[in-house]
Amino acid sequence: MIPIQIAKAADPVEALLEAGLRNLWYPICPSSFVQEQPVSLRRLGRKIALWRDARGTLHALEDHCxxxxxxxxxxxxxxxxxxxxxxxVQVRCDGVVTKVPGSPGCKLEGSRAALSFHVQERHGAVFLFNSDTHVDTPPPLLLPEELEGAEWSNFLCYVEWKGDHRYVADNVMDPMHGTFLHKQSHSMAEGESEAQFQIRATDTGFVFEKTGQKGVNFDWTEWGSTNIHWMRLAIPYPKTGGPGGSFSIVGCYTPIGPNMTAVFFWRCRKVSGWLRDTWRFLYRNRLEARHWHVLEQDRVMLEAMEPDANQREHLYAHDVGIVRLRRQMKQLAKEQLEAQAAAKVAA
Ligand code: FES
Ligand SMILES: [Fe+2]
Structure with missing residues (x-):
């Protein structure tokens, strides 16, 4: 086991980005992690206790009495x-202490003394709203069509990588690595090894895409913000890959600690009816192993990078998406810190 530290970069913007922006939804673990007993997880600079009540409904409190x-x-x-x-001492899922057996009627009883979190289970994962204070109603958790659309089907793939979550996002915001790192794979062998890129704004974020090639290889990545930050891409599939056209991937990357990331990839295909069953069978029996192989190539690259790799770079035109994403995240972190400071002054 690697010792997990809580994020602590000296610069407050860096520290916030390292730990994870506040007031957003994040997937924190597969649903299967929480069974009969409570579990404790380090995520987002926090220690979180998760448990299910008798009906199976999930609850989350800071794991700190x-x-x-x-x-x-x-x-x-x-x-x-x-x-x-x-x-x-008994603590309810909304953070209120309901009973202090050693000192009934004391001030602690009835007070909201613990930090509670809203949680939801969707598509095989537990999502948590990452707030610093109690929130009555969190904003809706809005996920991309590939996960929510009735005509889509998906598999969750969960891994924990020894690396900063921002390197995982950089990797996904870098379509060109498909042509090189994954060139032996069954779906990324085609297309040019040189490309021009452009950034296109969307309603929820932006797309970073090749200008001269689409539908050939890993040719674009989208970043979206819908009360949760997600990324998605599509990779064209050969006929042997079964029904459903391109293979889409939706990803979210949640910090566990400064050098450890919970990586969620949903592998999605637009298939319904009997085609869905065909695809799900094919995926389990033939495609899944290939995907794990490709993902392994990413893991090896990321885990071998030094923690300060992004301090010593020489970026070129293919990295404009990464630059844009980093700038955007920095801006959001600054805004959150300013809002926090203003709230303190007001209080
Ligand atoms: S520390 Fe939890 S009841 Fe005392
Ligand atoms: Fe990759």
Whole structure:
């Protein structure tokens, strides 16, 4: 096991980007991680306790008992509450302490002393709204059509990589690596090894795309912000890849710690009816292993990069998408820090 530290870059903008922007939804783990017992996860610069009540509904609190900080995740599930193992304090899923067995009627009872999070399960993953304070109603979690559309089908692929989450995003915002790193793969062998790119604004973000080649290789990437940050791309498939046209990938990359990322890729195909079953069978039996092979190539590259690799770069025209994405993230981090400072002054 690698020791996980909480993000702590000296520059506040860097520190916020390293830990993950606030007030956004993030996938934090596959649904299957949370079974009968509470679990504790490090994500987004936080330690989070997750559990299911008797109906299977998921709840999340900061894994820190408001009494003296013991891990609530090691306590006992009492429906929508956790009882801390240390002195039995009971905390409800909305952060309110409902019972202090050692000192009934004390001030802690009835107070919202713990940090709670909204969680939702969608497409095989647990999504958490990353807020610093209690939020009554979070903004809606809006996911791309490839996940939400009835005529689509997807498989979640989850991995944890030893690298900063921003390197994972950079990798996806870099279509040209398909032509080189993945050139032996069954779907990325075609097309030019030189390309011109352009950035096109969309309603929710932007597309970084080749100007002279489309539908041949990994030719474009989109970044979107819909109360969650996601990226997507499509790779044309040979006939042997079964029904559904291009193979689409939707990705989200959630920081675990400064040098560790929870990587979510949903592999999607536009298939319905019996074609869906055909594709799902084909995927499991033939295609999945190939995809893992391609993903391994990405993992090896990313994990071998030094943590300060992005401080010593010589970018060229193919990297304009990366520059744009980094600039955008920095701007968002600055805005969040300014809003936080203004709220403090107002308070
Ligand atoms: S630390 Fe949790 S009850 Fe005391
Ligand atoms: Fe790749």
């Amino acid at each position: 408001p009494h003296r900080g013991a891990p609530l995740s090691q306590g006992v599930i009492l429906g929508d509450r956790l009882a801390c193992p240390y002195h039995g």
